[in-house]
Every structure is written in structure tokens, then in C-alpha cells.
Amino acid sequence: MALLELKNVTKNYNNECCALDNVSFSVDKGEFVSIIGPSGAGKSTLLRCINRMVEASSGEISVDGLISSSLSKKKLRKLRTKIGMIFQHYNLVDRLTVIENVLHGRLGYKSTLAGVLGRYSQEEKSQAYRIIEILGLNEQIYKRCDQLSGGQKQRVGIARALVQNPKIILCDEPIASLDPNASKIIMDHLGNISKEMGITIIVNLHQVEVALKYSDRIIGVNRGKVVFDGAPCDLTTRQIRDIYGSESEDLIIDLGERHAG
Amino acid sequence: MQFKELIVQETNNICEQLSSYEDRHTSFKELFLTKDTINFGPIKLLDRASIAMRTVILFLTVLTIYFFSTLDYQSIDVLKGFTDTFVNFKTMFLNPYAQRFTLGEAFYNVVVTLGLAFLTTLIGGIVALLLGLLAAQNLAPKQVTNLIKGFVAIIRAVPTILWVLIFAVAAGLGSAAAIIGMSFHSISYLTKAYSESFEDLDRSVIEALMASGANWWQIVFQAVIPSSVTYLLSWTFLRFEINFANAVAMGAAAGAGGIGFDLFMAGGFYFDLREVGFITYLIIAIAIALEVFSTNIKGKLQKSI
Numbered sequence: 001m002a003l004l005e006l007k008n009v010t011k012n013y014n015n016e017c018c019a020l021d022n023v024s025f026s027v028d029k030g031e032f033v034s035i036i037g038p039s040g041a042g043k044s045t046l047l048r049c050i051n052r053m054v055e056a057s058s059g060e061i062s063v064d065g066l067i068s069s070s071l072s073k074k075k076l077r078k079l080r081t082k083i084g085m086i087f088q089h090y091n092l093v094d095r096l097t098v099i100e101n102v103l104h105g106r107l108g109y110k111s112t113l114a115g116v117l118g119r120y121s122q123e124e125k126s127q128a129y130r131i132i133e134i135l136g137l138n139e140q141i142y143k144r145c146d147q148l149s150g151g152q153k154q155r156v157g158i159a160r161a162l163v164q165n166p167k168i169i170l171c172d173e174p175i176a177s178l179d180p181n182a183s184k185i186i187m188d189h190l191g192n193i194s195k196e197m198g199i200t201i202i203v204n205l206h207q208v209e210v211a212l213k214y215s216d217r218i219i220g221v222n223r224g225k226v227v228f229d230g231a232p233c234d235l236t237t238r239q240i241r242d243i244y245g246s247e248s249e250d251l252i253i254d255l256g257e258r259h260a261g
Numbered sequence: 262m263q264f265k266e267l268i269v270q271e272t273n274n275i276c277e278q279l280s281s282y283e284d285r286h287t288s289f290k291e292l293f294l295t296k297d298t299i300n301f302g303p304i305k306l307l308d309r310a311s312i313a314m315r316t317v318i319l320f321l322t323v324l325t326i327y328f329f330s331t332l333d334y335q336s337i338d339v340l341k342g343f344t345d346t347f348v349n350f351k352t353m354f355l356n357p358y359a360q361r362f363t364l365g366e367a368f369y370n371v372v373v374t375l376g377l378a379f380l381t382t383l384i385g386g387i388v389a390l391l392l393g394l395l396a397a398q399n400l401a402p403k404q405v406t407n408l409i410k411g412f413v414a415i416i417r418a419v420p421t422i423l424w425v426l427i428f429a430v431a432a433g434l435g436s437a438a439a440i441i442g443m444s445f446h447s448i449s450y451l452t453k454a455y456s457e458s459f460e461d462l463d464r465s466v467i468e469a470l471m472a473s474g475a476n477w478w479q480i481v482f483q484a485v486i487p488s489s490v491t492y493l494l495s496w497t498f499l500r501f502e503i504n505f506a507n508a509v510a511m512g513a514a515a516g517a518g519g520i521g522f523d524l525f526m527a528g529g530f531y532f533d534l535r536e537v538g539f540i541t542y543l544i545i546a547i548a549i550a551l552e553v554f555s556t557n558i559k560g561k562l563q564k565s566i
Contacts, residue, residue: 051472080474091469093484104483108474115479164473 002026003200004050004168009059011045011224019045020056021224027217029167030198032191034211037221038244043204046221047170050202051083052076064167081108084161084169088176090153094146098137098156101145102128105163124163131159135189151182158189169193171203175210183207187214208240353538360536362523367540371547374519377508381440382501385447390493392448393455394481399464409452416449421507425515439517443507451500458492459485491562498555505551509544520544 004027011020019042027033035043048054050061052068061068068079084105092101106124107115120128132141135155140148145156154174161169171190175183191214194201205211211218212232220228220235220243228239359367395401396409416424425442432438462485470480486493512521520540527536 085472116482
């Protein structure tokens, strides 16, 4: 059974049609899925419907066998611990250190009081250290997050998601504010996470070439509708035109490159 | 490696597109370099707002001149009034002397006043922390924040002294009424200040923690308060200074005791100007000490947090 399944998911904001229009797809364990599409196509809404940061207007979303729309507040919290999320603007608490920010990923597992007081078990701390080391941040571990570069902040974001022991990680334009080098580091880490740890990665991207290079599968979204769903090698110029709604000659995309190397 | 090549490719593409654009639009440059034929008017126009402004200023000037020229000084000699006041100030501030109490007693009364300020700030701070969380737009539903903000604005609109007198109806004039009234006003002041500090934290950070399954209290204590703690402390210090000044006034006006009451007795009861001077110096010294202390603490906090 698929890890994540969306059935006829529709979302309207303020009775206007349609941020999402009848979206259905399913994702398996360990898949690396990229969602591409123009700005305002509904990519972010789609991602946030999965962990119910945005409530879908209709349709059914099931994560790991649980139908998320029917869950109580407490069970939703539990479901969210299984879904990590990273963001374009990292969304870290700038005044806290790297390790404190990473440990925030454990809050969903803790009782209210233990979370409020920030009491983490030895096990949780050593896990956080291990993840920080894997992501190459051991020198910054006690630095405040506002002293880090963009790429380092995003790695803290990844660490915070990983420390949750998630089954899925949702990435909302993770490299949109990063330079090419940092982008590559971040995408490589995400690729490794999906391959080696078997965690499903769903990532919103603006860079089609990056999507082509890293993903197992690409979903193209335009005006809330899924207009393409398939392997990167099946994505043709014509389909890119469908997704972005313009002559692809005008776009800075080179499909010829993807078969090289 | 392929990634790098892609980037190079992309940059080349952009360059090509730009150069082809320029080929097609050579007139762009020409357009930019052609001389303007537009005639500019005056930079500042005499619009309705500036006319209204000038009228108001003129009106006020006329009113002021009229007021001073027709003022009825009765039998007061203005010059003598000024010199007498200066003589009084001279006795007050150049010959300060405490007759009716020792320095130790004066300090004890200062401590009472400080205690009044501390207690009201503490009560205000604790209650305002909770109300501030509920009044912050990124933490509570809109109806709740509007309700609390409106309520608190009404309380703040009434001066502290009036609240003390209102509570004096039930508690009687004295320290109890002063504490309740001053705490009441502190709560409303600090609630507004705290909630605005909380609102400084980006909503997206809260979203990130909610997405990882953290609940409201955890988010408040792990993200919101750590981010705004320096603001909270500096607002609280500011309120403490305000409360100290209020406590002096309350000692006189509401009989709450402390140095303010001594000042009231010295000035209004014994007409002892030298004692008034002494007490004033004492209060100024304490106010400066508080200011220095709070600036130091704030400086240290900003370094460490």
C-alpha cells in the first residue's frame, strides 16, 4: 500500500475556485518526488494539505494508512511527527543555537510540560548530535542560528526534520534562496536521505533542471490541476509548455542536457 | 559536475537572450539619450493640505498674541513672583536638610516606595505575560486578540491615579488601593507591550514548529519567549521606572506611605522647603540608580542572549 495517497483533493480559498482542483496521486516509500509549476499554481497549498497545515475543502488524504482529515487534534499531532517539513526561509528560531533548533523536531513526541521546559532525553540529544554531524554542522553546533549562512540554516532545517524520525519530508522550495553551491549540497543531502534512509521526499521546485536531475518522479501542476505525473525522462518540451503555460523556447530550460553524464 | 555545466549553460542562455533583445531594440538607447521636452512646474504644489496647515498656524499665532495682551494679572507682580519662586527653589535645592527624620528612616521609606513599584510591576508582568500571549495576533484567534486589546486599551485610557481612587472606594485609601490600582494599569500597559513583542516573531516559524507536531504551550516557551525575551525585559524595566514615579505620587495622593507621603507632609503640611529639597534629591538619586542598573542589565542580556 502506498505511503501517501491523495484522492480528489480540492481546496478553495474564500469560495474562489480553485487552489487545488481534484488532485489525486499516490507516493511510495523512499520515492523522491518533485512538484513543479508556475508561481501560484498551488504547489505550496498541495504540500500543506498533506500535513493539514491547510485544510483541504474536499477529498481524502491518507498518510501511512491513516486518513488525515478525520483525525482528532491529538492524533493529528502524532501524525505530524511522522512528516518533516523544510522551508524556503528555513523558519528557524534565530536567537537559539543550532542544537536547540534541531531538538525542536522532538517536541511533537514530548508531553507539554517536558516540551515547555525543554527537557530532552540523552537518547534524543545523541541522535541530534549524530544528525548534525552527518550534515556537516558539528563546528556550528553551539552557534546562534542568525550567525549561519543560508546553506547552513537550511541544513539545520533538514536536521530538525530528520530528528523527528519522519516517514515523509515535505520541502517547500528548499533551494529558492540559496546560491548554486549551497543548492547542490542541500539537494544532494535530500537525495541521500531518500535513497539511503528510505524516507519519502516531496519537494516543490522552481528549477526544472534540478527536478530532472534528482527526482524519481515529477508532478507538474498548473492552476491547481495535475497536468503531468511521470518519470523525468518522460517529460517533454511540450509537457513543460503545458505546465508553465508558455512557449518553452522562452523559458531558460535545456532538456538536452539531462541525458549527458 | 553536470550541475555546474547546467548553471554555465543557463547563464549563457540568459546572455544570448539579452543580446538578441538589444539587437531588436536599438532605439532603447536612443530613447534614453534624447533630450526631455517636458516642462516641469514648481516642485511643491500649494494643495489643500498645506493651505489648511498655514491657516491653522496663523490662527494659533493670533490667538496667542491676543491671550497674552488681555491676560488679567490682578494684583500679582509678575517679576516679584518669579524672583520669589527662585528664592524658594534656592532654599529647596541649595540648603536641603532633613529635620523630622534621620537618613536611615528616609531610606526605609524609599525602600517602601521601591517595594510598591516592584510588587505592582511583578503582578502586572505575570498577568500581562498570559494576556499578552492571548493578545498576540500570531498566537491567538482574531476575536480573542481584539477583545483583549480593546479591553486593555480602555483600562490604559484611564490614568493610574484614577484607578487607585476607584479601588479606594472598596479597599479604603492606603497601600491596598494603590497596589491594586497600579497593578491594574501595569497589566494593561505591559499586555500591549508584550503582545507587540510577541508579534515580532514571524508566523512562519510558528508554522514550522506546528508542522513538526509541537503544541501551543511548547511553541510559546520554545520559540516565542526565547525570541522576545530582551524586549520583554526592557519593557518590564521601563514599567518599573514608571511605577516608581507612580508610587511616589500614590504615597502622597492615596496615602500609600513611603517617601511620597513624607514629601507630601513636608510640602503641604509643614511648609518645610529644605526637607522637600532633601526628599527630591533622594528620589532623583534613586531614579538615576535605577536607570543605570537597568541599562547595565540590558547591555549584559543583549550580549549573552
